[in-house]
Amino acid sequence: MPKRAKKEKTGHKIKNCFLARLFYCIIAKKPYGSQNRPPRLPAHRSLSLPRRTFFWYGGAAISSLSGFAILLLQWYEENKRTLPWRSNPDPYWVLVSETMLQQTRVSAVLPYFRRFIEELPTVAHLARVEDERLLKLWQGLGYYNRARNLKKAAAQILAGFGGRFPDTYEEILTLAGVGEYTAGAISSIAFGIPAPAVDGNVLRVMARITGSRADITKPQTKRAFRELVWEMMPAKRPGDFNQAMMELGATVCMPNGAPCCARCPAGAFCRAFLEGVTGELPVKTKKPGRRVEERTVYLIFHGGAVALRKRPDKGLLAGLWEYPNEPREKEDALALWGFHGAAEPAGSGKHLFTHVEWRMTGQALHAGEERLPPGWVWADRRELNQVYALPSAFQCFAERVRWELGRDWKRPEPMKGEKR
Numbered sequence: 001m002p003k004r005a006k007k008e009k010t011g012h013k014i015k016n017c018f019l020a021r022l023f024y025c026i027i028a029k030k031p032y033g034s035q036n037r038p039p040r041l042p043a044h045r046s047l048s049l050p051r052r053t054f055f056w057y058g059g060a061a062i063s064s065l066s067g068f069a070i071l072l073l074q075w076y077e078e079n080k081r082t083l084p085w086r087s088n089p090d091p092y093w094v095l096v097s098e099t100m101l102q103q104t105r106v107s108a109v110l111p112y113f114r115r116f117i118e119e120l121p122t123v124a125h126l127a128r129v130e131d132e133r134l135l136k137l138w139q140g141l142g143y144y145n146r147a148r149n150l151k152k153a154a155a156q157i158l159a160g161f162g163g164r165f166p167d168t169y170e171e172i173l174t175l176a177g178v179g180e181y182t183a184g185a186i187s188s189i190a191f192g193i194p195a196p197a198v199d200g201n202v203l204r205v206m207a208r209i210t211g212s213r214a215d216i217t218k219p220q221t222k223r224a225f226r227e228l229v230w231e232m233m234p235a236k237r238p239g240d241f242n243q244a245m246m247e248l249g250a251t252v253c254m255p256n257g258a259p260c261c262a263r264c265p266a267g268a269f270c271r272a273f274l275e276g277v278t279g280e281l282p283v284k285t286k287k288p289g290r291r292v293e294e295r296t297v298y299l300i301f302h303g304g305a306v307a308l309r310k311r312p313d314k315g316l317l318a319g320l321w322e323y324p325n326e327p328r329e330k331e332d333a334l335a336l337w338g339f340h341g342a343a344e345p346a347g348s349g350k351h352l353f354t355h356v357e358w359r360m361t362g363q364a365l366h367a368g369e370e371r372l373p374p375g376w377v378w379a380d381r382r383e384l385n386q387v388y389a390l391p392s393a394f395q396c397f398a399e400r401v402r403w404e405l406g407r408d409w410k411r412p413e414p415m416k417g418e419k420r
């Protein structure tokens, strides 16, 4: 056997030997199991975190850190919601659900998740799906790059891991679109690896429990809380612990309005609650205001179909379909595209993106035999429902379009400035 292969084989044996792992942990003064953990980051020492706070529970004094994990898991068992990716913690299901849940509530994600898994049940199905179909399945969830990254990750799993889902934190972190949070969630929930998954919910809970006034949008604060969550995490149930933290943030320690402290397992020692400052925490730097864009959206109808055009491959809503629209000051857009006839007002609406706010005014036009500009299509009601992915930004015009495309719909009430 070549020397290198022999060395690798011996290393592998040691890595998988219980005594060797135990010996390593004793020498390194680390808890057993820590040799499988992702690399640790230095905690941010400027945060004053109550590691040595003790409180009374059931006649015994327990430290807030270890005691919280026990209480939290007990609370989770009694209160957790039944969710498909919890009933079946398959790494692919966890990847899809965690990607969908970024910036979106569980109740909104559920129908999307079911439809997605039904149509693309495995990594191989996802790697092969047409982009157009993938975006259609994602339509309404927003942040469409997340869907494209999911497909790239699936292709990576097929090409780089032979179709087997990677089962270490470091390997999972190499997948497209997977950051520390998602890698921590997948490795802990699907593989039982003790890795923290710290999202906005968890940061809020931690900031309130510790009474920290550090800005949670700062990377050093996130690192410090990640480190602390890691310390609290029980080696045996890391997946449940991470999910319990997320669940607590989503259902009890909520962002807007008063948190339900009376139902919280941390109520006995949560600093924000005890000091009455839950409304002030967490501290967050305000994002800069959004740029406002005034746009005119043209709903051009002909023979039971509406005109759509594809957005550029890069930038906002890249590659999605849209009703033709232009900045409001460009008043001659219809004539430039070759359409004649008078357009009528068709409602208005607004949509918030991360950095931009669109304020849209609709104009409806019944076109004659004019030809569509290159790259545009006529979409009938079926195609609009099943083929073309249209961003939810245009949802405010959906009722008018549905009525025009299928006269069985009730004509929408006239909006401000619109004549019947």
Ligand code: SF4
Pocket: 205, 208, 209, 252, 253, 254, 259, 260, 261, 262, 264, 265, 266, 267, 270, 271, 272, 273, 278
């Ligand atoms: S006690 Fe209240 S503020 Fe503190 S973690 Fe629980 S819900 Fe949040």
